[in-house]
Each structure stands twice: as C-alpha cells, then as structure tokens.
Amino acid sequence: MSTGTFNMLVNGKMVNSDTSFDVINPATAEVAAQVPECTEAQCVEAIDAANKAFKTWQAVDMAERKKCLERIIKIVEDNVDELSRLVVLEQGKSLAAAKIEVLGLNWLIGNALKIETPPDVYSDTDDRRIEVRRKPVGTIACITGWNFPLFLAVQKIAPGVVLGNTIVWKPSPYTPLSPLKFAELVQDVFPPGVFNVVTDAAPPNNAFNAGAFLTNHPKIDKVSFTGSVPTGKAIMAACASNVKRLNLELGGNDCAIVRGDVDVKETAQKVFNAAFGLSGQVCVAVKRVLVHESIFDQFQTEMVSIATAAEQKMGNGLEEGIEYGPLTTEFQWTKIKDLVEDAKSQGAQVQCGGGTFADKKGYFYKPTIVTGAKEGIRLWDEEQFGPVLPLAPFATDQEAVERANDSEFGLGGSVWSKDMAVANDMAAKILSGTVWVNQHSDITGAPFGGFKQSGIGRELGKSDVDAFTELQTLSLAK
Secondary structure: OOOOOOEEEEEOOOEEOOOEEEEOOEEEEOOEEEOOOOOOOHHHHHHHHHHHHHHHHHHOHHHHHHHHHHHHHHHHHHHHHHHHHHHHHHHHOOHHHHHHHHHHHHHHHHHHOOOOOOOOEEEEOOOOOEEEEEEEEEEEEEEOOOOOHHHHHHHHHHHEEEOOOOOOOOEOOOOOOOHHHHHHHOOOOOOOOEEEEOOOOOOOOOOOHHHHHHOOOOOEEEEEEEEOOOHHHHHHHHHHHHEEEEEEOOOOOOOEEEEOOHHHHHHHHHHHHHHHHHOOOOOOOOOEEEEOOOOOHHHHHHHHHHHHHHHEEEOOOOOOOOEEOOOOOHOOOOOOOHHHHHHHHOOOOOEEEEOOOOOOOOOOOOOEEEOOOOOHHHHHHHHOOOOEEEEEEEEEEEHHHHHHHHHOOEEHHHHHOOOOOHHHHHHOOOOOOEEEEEEOOOOOOOEEEEEEEEEEHHHHHHOHHHHHHHEEEEEEEE
16 A cells, blocks of 8 residues: 655755655554655754744734635535545554544644733723733644544644644654655645644664654753653753753543442443553553442453444554554553463453453554552553553542552543442542543643653643743833
C-alpha cells in the first residue's frame, strides 16, 4: 500500500533531509513508510523563521488570524479519509476511531475561533486608567505524543496561532505520517514561518534529537508537551535555562470507584469502554478499578466476559469489524508483558487474556483482567497504558477515596453510583484534574490537565488564553 512522500514544513516550504527513518506499522511490525530526519541546521531554520514571523504575526488582527484557521476546517473535511488512513498505519487504532480523531480537529478549531481577549479594566479615573491585556508568548515548541498524533497537536496549535504565537511542532517519532501530511495540506494557510513541522527518529536511533534541541534553545519562548512523565521532567529541567513558559500534560493512573448500588452489567460495560478504548492507550483511560466488595465477584465475572469477547475484535485497524488495535510501539508492548508477569510473580491472578496472539505479527496483547493487584505492585501503581486492567475490592467509601488518591498521578478519576449526592461528594474529594460521575474520559472542552506528576498547567476552554498568552498590566496616564 503506497503512503506517498513525506516532507517537513520549514519557513513555508516543504523540505526533505539527507537522512530518513522508518515508521513502523504496529499491526504488522513492518515498515509503513520513511520520513525525513531533520538536521540541526533545519531545526535552527525553523526556529529562526518562527521568531521572524512572530514580529509581524502578533500584530495581525485576531479576526484575520482566525480566517486562516477557518481555511483549515475545509481542508480537514476534504482530506478525512487520507489523514485517517495514515493515523491507522502509524498508530494502529481502528479506522472509525481515526476518523473521529481527524474530525475532532475541526471541533478544536471551532473552540479556538471563539477566543476573545478584551482588556480587563481594573480602574478608570480622571488621571489614570489601569488595564490588563493579553500578549502572545512568542515562539512555541509543541511536542506531542503518539496516541492522538493530530488531535493533541491541533489542541495546541489552533489557540496558539489565534492568540498571535508562532509554532514549531515536533510530532512523536512513532507517528509522524499524518502530521507531515497535515503540514503539506496547510502549507499555504499561514504566512511563512508561522507554522513549522520538524521530525526526528526515536532515541537511540536518532542522528539528531530535535525535541531536546527545541526545549534547550534560547529562542523558544514556551514548550507545550503531551507525553510521558520522564520526558516531561527532562523538558521541565531544560526550560529552566531561559525560564521558558511551560505546559505539561503527562501520564495518569485514573481510578474508577464502583459503588455497590450500580447496575453491574451496564456499569461494567461502560468502565470497560473507558479502560480499553484505543487498547488502553489514552492518558485518561481507566487504569485501575476499585469495586465494592458486595458486588466484586459479579463485576469481575462481567468484565471477564466483555474482555474475552473483545479479543475477537482486536486486529489491524484497516480491516472490517476491528475495534481494538495493537500497542503502538514495541517498547510499550514489552512493558505491558513485563507488568503482567511482575504482578503474577507477586500473587496477582490473570482472569482472562494475559498474553499475545500466536496468529498476529504486530504488537498485540489480549484484553486482560487482573485481580489481586494492590498498592506496591507495579501494575497497580504505574500507568500501564495498554489493554490490561487490575480490579480490587473496597469496603467503605472513605477507603475507596483514600486509595484512589494514593498515587503520584492525578489526571482523571471517576465514581459510579446511583446515589448522586454521595457520588458527587466522593468525586470532589478525588485529587485529579478531571473527575467524572457515571462516565469517564469524556473531553468536554473544559480546562484539562493534571494534579501532582500528571502535569503542570491547563489547556482547552478558557485555559487556552492563560496557556498561550502573557499578562501585561498597563497604567495609562491621561
């Protein structure tokens, strides 16, 4: 299957490089395409172009900046099929899920088009007017993860450019195909230098580490990153070099608390969907479940039944009837296997799944339900980011909330119950950036981010203005 030619976008031009790297199709473990690996000189050119463009772009009226985004809406609509196919090839999700992601770009753009930044007048007297204005930050490095290769980026790019910033985007080395195609499609939308895209291979196979270069470069004014906690920590340290502004949306270990009054069959299906969508590779997926002891056995049986049936719907996302794809990277596939084996060695029990498929070449792991895991076992304490879910019983609501909060993460969480008053009260006690009642993973457009090691700052909703602007207080004499 031909995937075409891929080039980077630097200063308004599509450019190649002397070296390239392979992009692996995780459903086959075979090479899907090759893409250019940027050089240091090309990365510098992108940064310099963004810096130069910022001088004029920040002065362009916001209404004109929004017109650029409006053009992208039509481009996305006209290229849904091509972009979606590339997402499946590089990431592994089903074609239906890929189309949802691509069409979601226009939802993000629509939100950005609603942004307004009127001055906030603090006082206005006969001799002085004091007001607070919003100023763009400058050149922003957007570094994004591989689970939503387009959505995570446009979440940053759309409000970023509307608010007058310029962008250098470095997508994940595992999923650069749809980002580079997107760059090609929107090449002429912005003035040269406003939007740049560079790609590099993953360590240790990269000749040049563009991500590290961007985060350390003095002409990058802000880094907006979505990805793992270890990488986020490294970026945070690098940003100290010139006090770069920073947004980090990192990992999570979301806990779902299922009280004893729920409809077990209905709730089990919803919790399963929230845990195993995208084969568990979602930052706010349910990653551990506390179930009231009175219904634990029944809930476990239902989850095992659902997971066992889901095995038949796991495969290549381009095939008919597939709902669950592979792990995107070999590293993640290996990690999942290690976590399950470690849990088993400490007394946990695999109730279903627990292994790979003999007839599948790619990075597939069977939907797996584990019991007997608890605090101190890696599968319970760490973010697994795969199709494995540990269940544990609890006795009281207070115990459940305390155990949910006993984590270094704090991205999301949920409470499931028919008693809305109790559930809402419990939800408010969970120390996470977003907490749902009787649902999970629903992204509403409200501010999104995490507590503790799940990140710093917020994006989406009104937080976009805070994320991509600086406050300037003006004391204006009359």
